[in-house]
Amino acid sequence: MKNWFLLFVTASIFFACENKQKEALSSTETAIPAELQPTLEKKPIMVFDQKNAFLGRIKEGDSLFHTFHFRNRGNLPLKIISVNVSCGCTSTKWTKEIIEPGEKGFIKIKFNSMGRIGRNSKTITAYCNTMPMDNQVSFKVDVLPNK
DSSP, X not given: OHHHHHHHHHHHHHHHSOOHHHHHHHHHHHXXXXXXXXXXXSOOOXXXXXXEEEEEEEETTOEXXXXXXXXXXXXXXXXXXXXXXXXXXXXXXXXXSOXXXXXXXXXXXXXXXXXXXXXXXXXXXXXXXXXXXXXXXEEEXXXXXXX
16 A cells, blocks of 8 residues: 555656646747748748857946847748746847848847846847747856945
């Protein structure tokens, strides 16, 4: 009886710990309209002017703004579904409209340096109808103590 109970508890834990990230990607994939679904022949390609930026030095408590510009170098319109940041200290705004082939778009960031003294490296991931869906940019900034 004890063995059956342990088996049941082990199986319950195993099935309760499913991969939630896969569910999120599935909902992102379903957010892409059928006419914007990429194929091997027709797909958008998100090409950033600058993928990695060093934004200098700022004093703790100051905010820093930067815009990452990109162009759709593919042959299908590009749609940004969502943008995630690696830290709550960074907020984003991005092009909400569909970016036609050859056209430009942006991802604007605002970094809040409060409590972030030292070298900071942050990653921004744009989920789009590209192949693969995740497109990353990053920035570094040195935050100096406010004296």
